[in-house]
Amino acid sequence: MPDPASPWRPCFITTPIYYVNDRPHIGHAYTSLAADVLARWRRLEGRDVFFLTGTDEHGQKVEKAAKDAGMDPQDFTDQVSQHFRDLAVTMGFSNDGFIRTTEDRHKRACAALWEKLAANGEIYLGHYEGWYAVRDEAFYGPDELTERDGVKYAPSGAPVEWVREPSYFFRLSAWADRLLKLYEDNPDFILPASRRNEVIAFVKAGLGDLSISRTSFRWGVPVPGDDAHVMYVWLDALTNYITAAGYPDDPAAFEKWWPADIHFVGKDILRFHAIYWPAFLMAAGLAPPKRVFAHGWWTNEGQKISKSLGNVIDPVALVDEFGLDPIRYFLLREVPFGQDGDFSRAALIARNNGELADTLGNLANRTLSLIQRNCEGRLPPPATVRDTDQLFIQELKVLPTEVRVRLDSQEFHLALDAIMAAARSANGYITVHAPWALKKTDPARMLEVLRHLHDALRVFATVLQPFMPTTMAKLLDQLGVPEEARGLGALSTPLPGGLVLPPPAPLFAKIEAGA
RNA sequence: GGCGGCGUAGCUCAGCUGGUUAGAGCACGGCACUCAUAAUGCCGGGGUCAGCGGUUCAAGUCCGCUCGCCGCUACCA
Numbered sequence: 001m002p003d004p005a006s007p008w009r010p011c012f013i014t015t016p017i018y019y020v021n022d023r024p025h026i027g028h029a030y031t032s033l034a035a036d037v038l039a040r041w042r043r044l045e046g047r048d049v050f051f052l053t054g055t056d057e058h059g060q061k062v063e064k065a066a067k068d069a070g071m072d073p074q075d076f077t078d079q080v081s082q083h084f085r086d087l088a089v090t091m092g093f094s095n096d097g098f099i100r101t102t103e104d105r106h107k108r109a110c111a112a113l114w115e116k117l118a119a120n121g122e123i124y125l126g127h128y129e130g131w132y133a134v135r136d137e138a139f140y141g142p143d144e145l146t147e148r149d150g151v152k153y154a155p156s157g158a159p160v161e162w163v164r165e166p167s168y169f170f171r172l173s174a175w176a177d178r179l180l181k182l183y184e185d186n187p188d189f190i191l192p193a194s195r196r197n198e199v200i201a202f203v204k205a206g207l208g209d210l211s212i213s214r215t216s217f218r219w220g221v222p223v224p225g226d227d228a229h230v231m232y233v234w235l236d237a238l239t240n241y242i243t244a245a246g247y248p249d250d251p252a253a254f255e256k257w258w259p260a261d262i263h264f265v266g267k268d269i270l271r272f273h274a275i276y277w278p279a280f281l282m283a284a285g286l287a288p289p290k291r292v293f294a295h296g297w298w299t300n301e302g303q304k305i306s307k308s309l310g311n312v313i314d315p316v317a318l319v320d321e322f323g324l325d326p327i328r329y330f331l332l333r334e335v336p337f338g339q340d341g342d343f344s345r346a347a348l349i350a351r352n353n354g355e356l357a358d359t360l361g362n363l364a365n366r367t368l369s370l371i372q373r374n375c376e377g378r379l380p381p382p383a384t385v386r387d388t389d390q391l392f393i394q395e396l397k398v399l400p401t402e403v404r405v406r407l408d409s410q411e412f413h414l415a416l417d418a419i420m421a422a423a424r425s426a427n428g429y430i431t432v433h434a435p436w437a438l439k440k441t442d443p444a445r446m447l448e449v450l451r452h453l454h455d456a457l458r459v460f461a462t463v464l465q466p467f468m469p470t471t472m473a474k475l476l477d478q479l480g481v482p483e484e485a486r487g488l489g490a491l492s493t494p495l496p497g498g499l500v501l502p503p504p505a506p507l508f509a510k511i512e513a514g515a
Numbered sequence: 516g517g518c519g520g521c522g523u524a525g526c527u528c529a530g531c532u533g534g535u536u537a538g539a540g541c542a543c544g545g546c547a548c549u550c551a552u553a554a555u556g557c558c559g560g561g562g563u564c565a566g567c568g569g570u571u572c573a574a575g576u577c578c579g580c581u582c583g584c585c586g587c588u589a590c591c592a
Binding site: 194195197198199201202204205267334336340347353354355357358359361362363364365368369373374417420421424427428430431434435436437439506508509510 | 520
């Protein structure tokens with residue numbers, strides 16, 4: 001059993017499972033990217049990480065889409081879920097698992113959870129009723145309807161009728177107080193704090209019971225003991241997290257990974273993760289996750305993104321045009337994580353050119369070129385810290401801690417901000433100490449200055465690995481840092497002097513404006 | 516309608532429990548440097564801290580109101 005206090009305890013990080021009816025877009029890439037960076041950081045810390053993503057493959061829409069395509073639903077989902085596995089490869093995600101809700105293990109987990117809830121008296125059979133549009137095969141809330149000539153219409157224009165079908169319900173209404181206590185006892189359970197307040201307000205307003213089954217379609221997990229029903233969306237979808245953790249087949253794995261350390265979600269599905277999910281779990285006698293983080297949405301050049309506007313951002317196209325690491329950097333750098341943000345070419349180019357190429361890339365290039373030319377390409381030995389080095393060295397020393405603190409609270413933008421600030425300091429340091437001038441006046445001091453700069457670059461490259469794995473691997477290669485010395489713990493062990501360094505090459509290309 | 520948040524330099528934003536000349540990045544101007552991806556560094560201009568009125572020895576920083584944004588939520592037939 002893992003010691004919950006140990007800094008080396010296992011760490012379970014998840015993305016939502018993505019609905020296969022959708023094509024992967026920037027939103028999917030963004031959520032998973034955040035999870036990926038945190039997962040990679042935890043591995044750098046030495047933690048045992050389980051980073052999970054996957055696809056949600058049940059429901060009426062999928063059933064219908066498969067039918068329209070003339071395909072068996074399973075064949076259909078096999079095909080479309082592949083898009084999301086492809087996205088993970090394109091974006092360089094390091095997920096350890098990919099779960100699909102159509103897998104047998106997941107159906108077993110859903111059934112087990114259901115039975116547990118039923119045994120605990122948390123489920124009862126009732127009726128689900130509402131305004132239903134046959135044409136859309138969907139229910140609508142009363143506020144969405146318009147009425148003409150005594151007939152009510154859905155926003156789609158389809159006429160609706162009052163439909164009543166049997167449905168199982170989860171006694172969510174009984175959990176409001178315990179949910180509020182959960183939020184109170186765990187102030188960081190829902191982040192960012194503004195979202196937490198919204199959820200609390202919602203729960204305080206009162207919760208109704210939750211319909212958790214349907215008889216109107218078949219493409220779902222059958223309800224144990226009542227084949228007329230399949231489980232309805234959230235009970236099926238949310239359960240994926242414990243399925244992947246080993247519930248119920250592998251108690252040892254489940255013990256190891258559950259509760260999840262963090263669920264990354266978009267703000268649109270926060271309510272389900274912060275209210276339904278912990279309620280389901282507590283009702284089944286299982287621990288709720290430790291944290292749910294809801295991030296914001298992107299606009300495109302100031303415009304709301306929508307399919308009808310045709311301005312959906314395709315992450316694959318972005319990576320093709322600008323390269324993977326600049327995109328990864330930009331997405332987490334440009335906008336405070338948790339808030340909405342705008343994606344614009346101008347902003348992307350400014351970040352890439354100003355920060356990656358000019359500040360960081362050029363710093364590496366000038367430093368390594370100086371070592372290459374003036375030290376016969378060999379790393380100077382660990383250097384004495386002079387009075388005039390103190391400030392700079394101190395900033396470097398605290399940087400990994402600063403980054404850790406920021407990442408512990410998912411403030412990716414502030415982590416990157418701290419790193420860029422240090423890189424700017426390094427540029428100041430090199431200019432002030434002018435090793436190119438010391439070459440003639442004080443060669444020994446030149447070696448010290450260059451060594452301090454090399455140490456700085458090593459810190460930057462190490463802590464930036466989760467954000468830009470490919471490029472930082474290149475930088476670490478250029479710095480001569482061996483594979484096994486690239487973790488955070490290795491930073492306390494100086495590289496030996498005399499190490500032969502390969503000739504430097506630019507890390508980041510500038511992006512031409514215009515285009 | 517209710518609850519919550521926001522409105523600070525041209526732009527994007529920091530400014531914890533109120534306390535010396537309000538900060539950063541970008542943009543702009545000048546200077547320096549030349550190791551480097553025509554990169555870098557330094558200095559500088561620029562803000563009635565949305566408005567009005569209060570509390571206080573002292574308020575972007577607290578209170579009230581007004582205007583303008585945004586989020587969540589509820590809907591008034």
